[in-house]
Amino acid sequence: MKHLLALAAVFCLAGSVHAAEPRAEIWDIPLGTPVGEINADFADLACGSNGGPPSRRLASFADFATCRPEKSGLHEVYFRYDDEQEYIARSLEQRRDVLRFGGTVVFGFPVVASLLIDGEGLVQGRRLVTDPRPANQTSRPRYEFWTLGNLLRNHFGSDWACTDIEPAAGENPVGTYFVKSDCALDSEAGRFSVGQHYLQKRGQSFIDPVTTRFQPDAFDSMTRFEQLAPGFEAAVSPG
DSSP: OHHHHHHHHHHHHHHHHHHOOOOOOGGGSOTTOBGGGOOOOOEEEEEOOTTSSOOSBOSSGGGGGGSOOOTTSOEEEEEEOOOHHHHHHHHTTOHHHHHHHOSSEETTEEEEEEEEEOTTSBEEEEEEEEOOOGGGOOSSOGGGGGGHHHHHHHHHOSOOEEEEOOOOTTOBOBTTBOEEEEEEEEETTEEEEEEEEEEBOTTOOSBOTTTOOBOTTOSEEEEEEEEEOTTTGGGSOOO
8 A cells, every 4th residue: 555655646746747837947037127026936046257157145136236236237146947846857767857947058058047137126137158067067068059159149030240259369260160259139129149159268279288188178169148128228327
């Protein structure tokens, strides 16, 4: 009898994973939302570091003002997506739901996600930067990270203005590829920007000049995405 009850519990749990509502994502927070009205179950809130790893931990989005404002006047608040359903799916060996609920990802790419909040406590922007930290890797290999920018540009419009940037001193192609570009788009949904890198920085080489060992990760592959609310720039004082 105990075995039957345990088996029934497993099936109930499995059914709850499939029936679960999609978890909250960065796109679910409309620009202009007051921080007090953000009810998404995001985890590990912290002050952002311009798209990098989290800094000072925060109890809620309402604590945004403790984060140092950027030049734009916006405060960056980092978060990650809730992973409770991912762990349930892993325990039940449900691969589809592991992929569905796994990590903080956009189009399958691991990202550092953050909201940009003005001094009045209104969400005025979103920021996504591909996340190279080993603990956050998905099935997307790091050399593909720059291609997330292509997917985001295709998703948000076709009238992007893009500029290819010349290599800085010491920067080199990765094989035959050299990608270093900035793109911008103005639309009714706001002002968008996408930066993409796929290159070797100064000092990076696939062969260590001292040990002659192969260094397969000696390259930079990155996408940086931002969206600012319509009209926000007019509210920012010059400088």
